Amino acid sequence: MTITEDNSATGTDDTIDDAAPVDLGDDSRVRRRDETSAVLRYSEAAAAELDYSDENDRRMMINMGPQHPSTHGVLRLMLELEGETVRRSKPVVGYLHTGMEKTGETLSYLQGPTNVTRMDYAAPLFSELAFSLATEKLLDIEVPERATWIRMLMCELNRMSSHLLFQATNGMDIGAVGMMIYGWREREEVLRLLETITGLRMNHNYIRPGGVAVDLPDGWRDDVLRILDVLPERLDEFDGLLTGQPIWRERLQGVGVVNTAECLALGVTGPLLRSTGYAWDLRQDMPYLAYDEVDFDVLVGSYGDCFDRYAIRLNEIRESMRIVRQILDKMPSGDYRVQDKKVTPPPRARIDESMEALIHHFKIFTEGFKVPEGEVYVAVESPRGELGCYMVSDGGAHPYRMHIRGPSFVNLQVMSHMMQDALVADAVAIISTVDPIMGEVDR
Amino acid sequence: MPRLPLIGDTSRVLDEGIEGLDHNFVTGRLEDLVKWSRARSMWPATFGLACCAIEMMATGAAHYDLSRWGMEVFRASPRQADLMIVAGRVSQKMAPVLRQIYDQMMEPKWVISMGVCASSGGMFNNYAIVQGVDQVVPVDVYAPGCPPGPETLMHAILTLHGKVENGELTRRRAVTGAGAGITVEQRDGQTATQVVLSR
């Protein structure tokens, strides 16, 4: 990350040259299995029996969560503390396990997005996108161009609202409680736009197999431009409030350091991986939708610490705005859904006129459309990392197996290693910059 | 007009201030004063679980502002909280934790079940989700929605305040033996999405 003179974090590093071997660091820390590992590998019962009663033993086991004020949902951390320093830790998840993958097997493909959208509830459109792309790949249908561009627009808007949520909660966790209000103020603008387009503020069920649910409303361009006009100034306010501020830097710089090798070994993706200096972004490296037709930078950090992650997410909002501006110019006209009668429900007006339309409507909404046999894995770049959907179809109207690879679930593994030998206050900063969304972790 | 039962005419207070009161002291029944103060500074406990928690935070933020009713302080410690807004789906693993936090709250305490997942299990009728938190804690107000927008949540909160203040809540609790069980209607999308940006 380069910090320019006016103390705003801008600029990017060059992407890593594949040809020249780069030292990615030492990942032995994450491979340890014994007591020296940062991960506390004990079950509840075994942890209760750990004996710290020796008078020279200054350690104790303390529980953080699942109900705690750090607003990251129901994450429980078992911390082995020595004074105020965390020696080992274990994230205990499962407090929000909803059985969504099992429920997904009972829902049709048209109902599927309503289920997966509630996994990553800060960026619901990405889960819907992954599900829809997987279904479309199994169906072997081609989505019209306009639908693809609408999906891209909605996803980038959702990325902006998710990163604004991060700014709000991260600021509040570190202590800049005013950030909570500012971040939400900005997020409300984007949510209002999403409400005009999709009908809901959250959990939109907008991106469906075949395209999107409804076309963009009249006047959407003005609404989007209004946001793009006001947001840059507000983001500069965030920069002024936080980026150059000494207390903010003291709290975040040098805290929670990881290197690239550790992230790659643990399967970590998204801003966490990019904060270590490794430029891997699925939008650029394995493009989906129409990301190869828009111009944007992939932001990387230099130190792999919390400050880099904060700065990357802040600037990703700016990059998303850049992409949205290009989409505004390039949005093609056409269908917003594929016109395949077996997949797309007919328009409501036609149901009164045509018997065939009525039958199709009935079949699609009650039984659901059948998807040919097969299995696929599709991945998109969500604000948290690689969000994948592995779908197995047996030829019926319900997925045989629907698995979502949640980036937060895999990213959580790096948390224990980041927290080793950090203070408890740093642990809060670390959880916050890992930015887990527990709905996606637990599914 | 203040809602405390008063002796004397208070119509000139707005123009003349304290001099506008007929007598310069006000009286009311103790019961009413207690109910009034309970309703006006009901502090919620942080019990955001899933998507509803995001909308709860949005309700507390600047645009919808819970601070108007003295509720912006979300107390992390249940000992200091009066109201538990169960925002989100409660899984089997979380149910004992929910009960523990509820038990640690001091009387008088109220529970709002926010969203359909908390009220009835919502769209997740399966092995993993408790089908309605009223199986674990007594619920006073059910707010429907998936997630209920800030307007619905505010409607639920204000309904609760109103019922606490006029004593209806205690009467209902006596009847049901558990929580009051008031269901409110969804009030989302009431106002057209206006643009309130300013430079």
Next chain:
Amino acid sequence: MTDEVEAEAGAADDAAPEAEVETRYGVPITSSRGQTVLHPSREQLLETASALRDDGFIMCIDVTAVDYLEDPVRDLPIGVVPERFELVVGLLSHARRERVRLRVQVPEADPTVPSLFDLYPGSEALERETYDMFGISFDEHPDMTRILMPEDWEGHPLRKDFAVGAIPVQFKNAPGPR
């Protein structure tokens, strides 16, 4: 039958004249909607994953499983014996921008598979989830305990013989007995 499988899978160069099984890294390979899928056996899993890692597949993206109790017919290459469970491992190569998927057959009677932890430490949580949801346990895994369900939960929820657990719902004013 098993000898034939081993012979076909192991001897990539001198494949039996009848079997047209394409192999790579010594295991059968198929393509599913344009995506590369390898089919190692349980015994070959570590070796194949290690060969893939040396070849640039540095990231283990996903470890999950599928229970084929209700759909035993599926697209498998000749020589691979279908079992009830299938372990699915997804790997990613950054240098070649390529994904590969490994599908390992796991029998119901003995649902154990070697753990990928030493190759890919990131598979720790994913393998715990697979154990929790399917009951497939991983040898040499550092912490083989449940991760999503409570520790004393019985049963493995994503198995097909584990019911969804839906309770019958009554709607207001619905006709019929209450």
